[in-house]
Amino acid sequence: MLSKLTKTKAPTSTDFSDSYYVASQWELVRRKFKRHKLARVGIIVLALFYTIAIFAGFFSLSDYQKRDVDHVTMPPQNLHFFDEQGKFHLRPFVCNYIYTLNMDTLERMFEEDTSNCYDIQFLVHTHPYKFWGIFETDLHLIGVESPGYYFPFGTDEFGRDLFSRNVYASRISLSIGFVGVILSFFLGSIIGGISGYFGGAIDMVIQRIIEFIISIPSIPLWIALAAALPHDWSSVEVYFGITIVLATVGWTTLARTVRGKFLELREADFVMAAKISNMSDFHIIIKHLLPSFASYLIVILTLSIPGMILGETALSFLEIGIRPPAVSWGVLLQDAQNIRSLALHPWLFIPAIYVIVTVLAFNFIGDGLRDAADPYKQ
Amino acid sequence: MIFLLWLTTVVTFVIVQLPPGDYSTALIGRLEAAGQHVDEEKRQAIKKEFGLDLPTHMRYVKWVTLAAKGNLGYSFDWKRPVTELIGQRLTLTVTIALLSTIVTYVIAIPIGIYSATHQYSVGDYIFTTWGFFGLAVPNFMLALALLYFGLRYFGVNLSGLYSQEFMDAPWSIAKLLDLAKHLPIPVFVVATGGSAGLIRVLRATLLDELEKQYVITARSKGLSNTKMLFKYPVRLCLNPLVSNLAWLFPNLISGGAITAIVLGLPTAGPMMLRALLTQDTFLSCSILLFLTMLTLIGTTISDILLVLVDPRIRMERSTS
Numbered sequence: 271m272l273s274k275l276t277k278t279k280a281p282t283s284t285d286f287s288d289s290y291y292v293a294s295q296w297e298l299v300r301r302k303f304k305r306h307k308l309a310r311v312g313i314i315v316l317a318l319f320y321t322i323a324i325f326a327g328f329f330s331l332s333d334y335q336k337r338d339v340d341h342v343t344m345p346p347q348n349l350h351f352f353d354e355q356g357k358f359h360l361r362p363f364v365c366n367y368i369y370t371l372n373m374d375t376l377e378r379m380f381e382e383d384t385s386n387c388y389d390i391q392f393l394v395h396t397h398p399y400k401f402w403g404i405f406e407t408d409l410h411l412i413g414v415e416s417p418g419y420y421f422p423f424g425t426d427e428f429g430r431d432l433f434s435r436n437v438y439a440s441r442i443s444l445s446i447g448f449v450g451v452i453l454s455f456f457l458g459s460i461i462g463g464i465s466g467y468f469g470g471a472i473d474m475v476i477q478r479i480i481e482f483i484i485s486i487p488s489i490p491l492w493i494a495l496a497a498a499l500p501h502d503w504s505s506v507e508v509y510f511g512i513t514i515v516l517a518t519v520g521w522t523t524l525a526r527t528v529r530g531k532f533l534e535l536r537e538a539d540f541v542m543a544a545k546i547s548n549m550s551d552f553h554i555i556i557k558h559l560l561p562s563f564a565s566y567l568i569v570i571l572t573l574s575i576p577g578m579i580l581g582e583t584a585l586s587f588l589e590i591g592i593r594p595p596a597v598s599w600g601v602l603l604q605d606a607q608n609i610r611s612l613a614l615h616p617w618l619f620i621p622a623i624y625v626i627v628t629v630l631a632f633n634f635i636g637d638g639l640r641d642a643a644d645p646y647k648q
Numbered sequence: 649m650i651f652l653l654w655l656t657t658v659v660t661f662v663i664v665q666l667p668p669g670d671y672s673t674a675l676i677g678r679l680e681a682a683g684q685h686v687d688e689e690k691r692q693a694i695k696k697e698f699g700l701d702l703p704t705h706m707r708y709v710k711w712v713t714l715a716a717k718g719n720l721g722y723s724f725d726w727k728r729p730v731t732e733l734i735g736q737r738l739t740l741t742v743t744i745a746l747l748s749t750i751v752t753y754v755i756a757i758p759i760g761i762y763s764a765t766h767q768y769s770v771g772d773y774i775f776t777t778w779g780f781f782g783l784a785v786p787n788f789m790l791a792l793a794l795l796y797f798g799l800r801y802f803g804v805n806l807s808g809l810y811s812q813e814f815m816d817a818p819w820s821i822a823k824l825l826d827l828a829k830h831l832p833i834p835v836f837v838v839a840t841g842g843s844a845g846l847i848r849v850l851r852a853t854l855l856d857e858l859e860k861q862y863v864i865t866a867r868s869k870g871l872s873n874t875k876m877l878f879k880y881p882v883r884l885c886l887n888p889l890v891s892n893l894a895w896l897f898p899n900l901i902s903g904g905a906i907t908a909i910v911l912g913l914p915t916a917g918p919m920m921l922r923a924l925l926t927q928d929t930f931l932s933c934s935i936l937l938f939l940t941m942l943t944l945i946g947t948t949i950s951d952i953l954l955v956l957v958d959p960r961i962r963m964e965r966s967t968s
Contacts, residue, residue, distance in 0.1 A: 633780065
């Protein structure tokens with residue numbers, strides 16, 4: 271396991287100073303997590319992705335739904351620091367592309383027009399957008415003044431800017447995992463809690479149900495459920511429909527863990543000790559039981575987010591998930607379905623890189639958290 | 649097991665019935681789009697023809713009683729009996745899943761052992777990174793990437809299971825060879841994801857075992873490294889691998905379904921997707937039922953294997 275790779279170093283002598291012994295459990299968890307390098311990389315990457323997703327309008331370069339008929343399936347534009355004379359420009363610039371149709375192969379050819387270049391501007395006023403749907407603004411982090419344009423990831427078959435589409439797609443793709451996880455968290459902890467707390471016949475029935483759900487192959491089940499979503503639903507309804515579909519499978523692992531922990535901890539010595547000291551059940555659960563396995567829950571939740579993101583991507587890719595005009599990474603990848611168009615326009619595959627990086631980041635953080643979850647284990 | 653199967657029939661039937669409308673609504677829609685006028689009488693006639701005039705629970709009872717006798721009903725869309733339609737496709741699904749299972753273990757066991765015995769070596773880092781990517785890259789993306797590289801750099805179309813000329817040909821040695829040429833791509837795609845998880849499990853458990861006293865004892869008695877390794881710790885580490893088969897198999901079936909859709913393979917996955925979208929009730933129900941059955945069989949096999957591999961479980965059974 272990678273945790274071994276980035277094995278947390280044995281505590282140095284300073285770690286055994288007084289601060290180590292007086293630090294609270296969460297303080298120790300935090301310290302141990304910070305030593306996991308890959309997890310820190312994961313946190314930084316995700317923080318960046320989520321910031322971009324939250325302020326999608328601010329980071330986008332052009333209107334993500336706008337169709338630019340003059341620049342259809344244009345390859346990613348080069349960013350230049352040196353002009354034709356080899357002079358260095360501190361401010362990078364892009365050049366407009368001239369479009370020609372190769373009459374022999376009927377391929378679209380784009381050539382850089384080096385006489386028609388524009389500087390990249392920062393905090394520039396270009397196309398208007400609604401900030402969180404509250405007020406209208408046209409401020410963007412970077413942009414190119416008209417009639418210049420900048421398509422860092424190229425454009426799709428309708429001439430829409432793939433970079434901005436990716437930025438907007440990350441909103442749905444990144445949030446769907448969280449919403450799905452919250453849903454499965456409620457289902458899993460309540461059902462798992464009931465199962466572990468009452469035991470007996472109820473436990474038996476719930477466990478059989480869970481085993482049953484696990485025994486259905488998840489992707490065919492997702493496909494079946496997603497295909498059942500009505501065709502006339504709005505984007506928002508479909509979005510929540512998909513999260514429910516993803517959560518129907520997701521809650522089972524969590525329920526199992528919660529039940530197992532309940533059964534195990536019910537018999538633990540410290541619970542017995544607390545009971546003898548006349549603590550109320552409520553107090554025991556809040557003060558002793560929950561903290562002792564909250565960290566495990568967080569680990570499981572973190573590790574189940576990437577599965578949900580991948581599930582959404584796969585469903586949207588098969589055209590039974592999120593539906594256009596809403597965009598998610600899976601929706602963008604639909605364009606890559608046709609292998610011949612992918613061979614001609616490989617930049618259509620860029621959303622896949624986003625998906626992979628996100629999933630890796632979540633996995634790294636999950637690994638780091640798993641190591642940190644038990645701070646007393648060296 | 650029988651109970652679980654029965655439960656599966658109920659659940660799949662309910663799921664498939666969830667979308668509003670049924671096959672007849674879609675058909676009537678198509679007829680109307682083609683310019684035909686469909687009056688109420690004809691509507692009823694169409695519904696009756698497909699048996700859709702009965703209430704849902706009656707249709708379920710009818711289907712299940714027939715299914716118990718081996719008749720899975722009739723596909724609305726293909727106008728052929730379901731049994732005939734899915735027979736060959738299921739064989740291919742099972743073939744791919746089984747081959748992928750074998751390939752998964754063949755990849756995962758040597759790499760896992762190597763990674764654990766050569767911890768922190770260059771090879772270990774390479775394999776661990778590869779394992780992480782195997783987890784993060786969904787099957788369908790890997791399939792797409794392979795298709796892309798095949799077309800771009802070798803000029804071959806890797807999709808499908810047969811070459812053009814064998815598409816509808818009867819079974820022959822030549823067709824079998826052609827199939828063998830196309831199989832490695834889907835098998836490789838499906839096996840990569842599965843092996844990534846197994847490598848991680850095997851590496852972690854083997855590392856734990858290697859630190860134990862009995863390994864030191866065996867070494868101090870002068871046992872050769874290979875002999876010691878394969879006689880004791882590796883045997884112990886096979887246990888989690890075998891019990892992993894229980895979840896690996898459903899995963900491979902799942903992964904296989906989506907890979908098959910991308911690669912355009914004639915297996916059960918793509919047919920199920922189409923059947924679900926056209927609301928071809930009996931066909932989609934039957935496929936979902938069979939896929940679940942396969943995973944149940946996989947779980948049972950893994951239980952049996954666990955008893956065979958682990959003498960401790962055998963002893964427990966015989967003493968009790």
